[in-house]
Each structure stands twice: as structure tokens, then as C-alpha cells.
Amino acid sequence: MKVGYGWILLLSAARAFWIPSTLHNPSCRLTSSLSVRSSSSTSLLANNAGVYIHIPFCRRRCRYCDFAIVPVGSEDRTGFTQLNDQYTTALLHEITHHTSLNNNHTISSIYFGGGTPSLVPVSTLQAILEKLYGRFNVAPDCEISIEMDPGTFDFAKATALRDMGFNRVSLGVQSFNDTILESLGRIHRKNDVMNALKILQDVWGNDLNYSMDLISGLPGLSVAEWVHTLENVMHLQLRPNHLSLYDLQVEPGTVFGRWYSDSMINSISSSPVTTLPLPSDEEASFMYKYASGFLRYYGYDHYEVSSYATPGHQSQHNQVYWAVDGEWYAFGLGATSHINGQLAARPRTMADYLKWVYEPTVSLPSTNSFQDRLLDIVLKRLRTKEGLCLPWIGETFGSNYQNAIRRGAELGVELALAQLDEERGILTLTDPHGLLFSNSIISTIFAELETLPEWSTLKENETTLCG
Numbered sequence: 210m211k212v213g214y215g216w217i218l219l220l221s222a223a224r225a226f227w228i229p230s231t232l233h234n235p236s237c238r239l240t241s242s243l244s245v246r247s248s249s250s251t252s253l254l255a256n257n258a259g260v261y262i263h264i265p266f267c268r269r270r271c272r273y274c275d276f277a278i279v280p281v282g283s284e285d286r287t288g289f290t291q292l293n294d295q296y297t298t299a300l301l302h303e304i305t306h307h308t309s310l311n312n313n314h315t316i317s318s319i320y321f322g323g324g325t326p327s328l329v330p331v332s333t334l335q336a337i338l339e340k341l342y343g344r345f346n347v348a349p350d351c352e353i354s355i356e357m358d359p360g361t362f363d364f365a366k367a368t369a370l371r372d373m374g375f376n377r378v379s380l381g382v383q384s385f386n387d388t389i390l391e392s393l394g395r396i397h398r399k400n401d402v403m404n405a406l407k408i409l410q411d412v413w414g415n416d417l418n419y420s421m422d423l424i425s426g427l428p429g430l431s432v433a434e435w436v437h438t439l440e441n442v443m444h445l446q447l448r449p450n451h452l453s454l455y456d457l458q459v460e461p462g463t464v465f466g467r468w469y470s471d472s473m474i475n476s477i478s479s480s481p482v483t484t485l486p487l488p489s490d491e492e493a494s495f496m497y498k499y500a501s502g503f504l505r506y507y508g509y510d511h512y513e514v515s516s517y518a519t520p521g522h523q524s525q526h527n528q529v530y531w532a533v534d535g536e537w538y539a540f541g542l543g544a545t546s547h548i549n550g551q552l553a554a555r556p557r558t559m560a561d562y563l564k565w566v567y568e569p570t571v572s573l574p575s576t577n578s579f580q581d582r583l584l585d586i587v588l589k590r591l592r593t594k595e596g597l598c599l600p601w602i603g604e605t606f607g608s609n610y611q612n613a614i615r616r617g618a619e620l621g622v623e624l625a626l627a628q629l630d631e632e633r634g635i636l637t638l639t640d641p642h643g644l645l646f647s648n649s650i651i652s653t654i655f656a657e658l659e660t661l662p663e664w665s666t667l668k669e670n671e672t673t674l675c676g
């Protein structure tokens with residue numbers, strides 16, 4: 210799954226790019242933004258909204274992954290069909306019974322993430338798409354994306370996906386090095402990646418609109434190998450028009466969390482830690498900076514911390530996530546929606562999810578506090594190339610908050626990690642150094658906001674300030 214709001218809690222380290230992205234800018238269109246806001250508390254994107262569908266099945270759990278997934282072994286395994294049917298039925302039930310027909314949204318993006326959506330039968334994806342079309346007003350030019358993993362689809366399946374309307378693919382490559390892929394616990398190898406690319410090109414031809422996921426900072430990944438990886442991508446017969454580059458985050462509770470814990474790293478052993486050490490912080494930083502310059506040379510726009518796109522190929526779906534007040538529906542295990550200013554996270558275990566779907570009296574944990582909304586906007590906008598419009602913050606939340614953000618950004622500006630366009634009032638992080646330290650800079654701004662005397666006394670009902 211590609212979006213989560215746990216990120217607000219993850220802001221202590223400089224290396225934390227494990228959040229995919231993109232963005233649409235309300236930036237300093239102050240007048241039009243405010244005129245929308247004066248009549249409505251809804252999205253700045255007119256009435257556009259996205260839909261996220263979570264398909265939680267993977268053959269096995271990768272060693273770094275803490276997403277809400279269910280490892281199923283082979284999809285041919287007895288039991289998978291039954292499990293998939295049970296989940297799909299629940300998902301369709303959720304779409305039918307947990308959304309209001311009174312919404313006036315036009316759906317501009319549908320995104321199937323996971324998990325591994327390309328693992329499930331075509332009939333499953335078809336049934337979900339049909340349900341969405343029946344339930345929502347889907348724009349004729351809606352971007353319909355699917356995450357596909359090498360080794361989980363063939364020509365016939367890809368053709369069926371194209372024919373049912375998928376017009377964008379996000380291919381989970383992560384690495385071209387078989388030793389590294391093995392250490393990550395990935396099921397595919399470089400050969401599978403090349404086969405997958407050939408299938409995609411044969412099916413979609415030169416119209417193929419695809420993104421590739423790669424991870425830097427991997428165990429055993431040298432700077433030279435990373436450079437080689439990027440060169441490999443640029444030499445592909447059909448280059449991706451979008452790249453998502455993530456820096457590995459070692460999450461607690463994962464296999465890597467155990468392998469690369471301090472105690473393991475400090476122990477003398479023959480564990481994978483000693484054979485495939487993590488790159489140093491300096492090496493990981495270099496990988497980030499190198500990628501930024503290298504891809505710029507090849508015509509990619511670094512439009513968000515982890516995202517690069519050739520002209521016209523920014524992810525529409527991520528535009529929704531990264532917009533101020535972007536709205537999206539989300540269905541499925543662990544999925545988080547953002548509708549009417551309310552973030553709502555679905556249960557992350559299958560048993561709890563199924564229970565919730567069929568017992569609507571169980572409410573979801575959600576939040577729409579003034580503080581959360583402001584922090585969320587600061588976080589999202591500063592991860593993007595367009596940045597944060599301070600006058601808009603002042604008009605929307607109050608000049609005290611605008612001033613606190615300015616104070617919080619001062620050190621970053623002094624260190625040339627951030628820049629403030631005084632004329633337009635737009636705060637941005639510099640590329641690549643500021644983006645590399647985005648979490649630290651944003652944390653400093655958060656800390657400044659939290660020192661405001663009024664911060665802790667705000668009540669939930671004061672969210673009307675934002676409407």
C-alpha cells in the first residue's frame with residue numbers, strides 16, 4: 210500500500226523517504242483557494258477525488274515489509290481461492306455499504322495497491338472495477354493504476370488488465386541485483402523484471418504509462434551498484450515515465466528490524482548483517498543526491514521527495530494524496546481514506562477487517578483535529594517541489610501559525626536547506642539537500658508550532674476555522 214498517515218510519527222530521522230508521493234499545488238493561488246473555502250470545506254480540487262483499493266495478498270512477506278498484507282504462498286495453493294473470494298466479497302460489501310451515494314465527487318484516479326494486486330485473478334479485479342463504476346461518477350479520462358510485481362503476471366493477464374481499463378502500471382522492481390533481491394525476500398529476480406517489461410511493452414506498446422519502484426540504502430548495495438542500477442533503467446528499451454525511489458527504512462517488527470537491530474549489528478556473528486551490511490548514512494545520502502542530479506539530466510522532474518516524472522507523467526493519484534485537502538476513498542484491509550476532512554484507518558488484520566465490514570457499528574479510528582490538519586498540510590507540502598504557501602496558512606489557520614512556521618524554517622533557510630520566496634511567500638526545500646533532510650526540517654517546524662500557547666488548548670470543534 211502506498212499511503213499511510215503513520216508518517217507523522219516518523220519524523221525524527223533524516224533518512225525517511227519511505228513514503229510515496231506526488232502532488233498538486235494549491236500553492237499561492239491564494240484568491241481562488243480562499244474563494245473555494247469560503248463556500249465549502251471540501252477539496253481545493255473542485256470535486257475530484259481518488260479511490261484506493263487494497264489487495265493484501267503476497268506470495269510471501271518481504272523481509273523489510275510492515276504493510277497490511279497476507280502471505281499466501283503460491284496463488285495456486287488450496288485455500289487461496291477461498292480466502293480471495295471471502296476478501297473480495299467483503300471489499301465489495303464495503304464499497305456498497307460504507308459510502309454515501311450522496312457524494313458529488315468525480316473520481317479522477319483509481320489505484321489498486323497492496324500487497325500484490327497482480328497476484329489475484331482477473332475476475333476479482335474486474336468485479337471491483339465494475340462495482341466502483343456502478344457506485345461512483347468515474348471521469349472518462351480517469352487514471353486507473355495497478356501495482357504489478359514481476360513474476361506474477363503473463364501476457365494474457367496483462368492484456369486482460371489493459372482491456373478492462375487499467376492505463377497505468379506501477380512495477381515493483383526494487384533492485385536489478387539477484388543477490389540483493391534474494392536478501393530482501395523478494396520472489397522475483399532480474400530475469401523476471403526483464404520478462405515483465407517485455408510483456409508490458411508488448412501489451413501496451415509505446416503507450417505504456419508506467420512507474421518503476423526502486424529502493425536505495427539496501428543491504429549490500431554499494432554506491433557503484435546504485436549508479437549502475439540507475440544507468441540500467443535509463444538504458445531500457447522503454448524507460449519508465451515515472452520513478453519512485455525510496456530509501457530503505459528498517460521497521461521494527463520486520464525480519465530486517467531484527468537483523469539490523471543495534472544488538473545484532475554489534476554482535477559478532479555470521480548473520481546476513483555481516484555479509485550484507487547496510488550502507489552508511491553518508492553512502493545512502495550520496496545515493497539520494499546522485500539520483501536527483503542523474504535523473505534531472507535525463508529529463509525527469511523531481512516533483513516530490515521520492516518521486517520523479519517526465520513531463521506530463523506525474524501520478525494523478527498521488528496528486529490527490531499530496532494536495533491540500535485532497536480527498537480519497539479507500540477500501541480494504543488497513544486502507545486509510547480522507548473524506549470530508551476525516552482521515553479514517555481500516556483495521557490491519559483480516560479478522561478485524563471482516564468484522565468491521567459486516568458490523569458497521571464498530572467505528573474506525575479517525576481524526577480531523579485542527580492540529581492534525583495543519584501538521585499534515587505542512588508535512589505534505591514541504592515534501593513537494595511546489596512547497597507551502599505561507600500567506601495561505603495565515604489566511605486559513607491564523608497569522609500566529611504562519612509566523613511559527615517561518616521561525617521553524619529559519620535554520621533550514623540559513624543552512625540553504627530551505628528557501629523562502631518572500632514575494633510570493635512560498636517555502637520550499639532545496640533539491641537535493643533540503644529534501645534529503647526534509648524530516649528534520651519538518652520536525653523543527655512542528656516543534657515550533659507546538660510551542661504556541663494556544664496549540665494545546667485547541668478543541669476539536671475549532672476545526673471549523675478551516676472551513
Ligand code: SF4
Nearest residue numbers: 267270271274323324
Ligand atoms: S511485495 Fe510489497 S507488499 Fe508484498 S510483502 Fe513485498 S514489499 Fe510487502
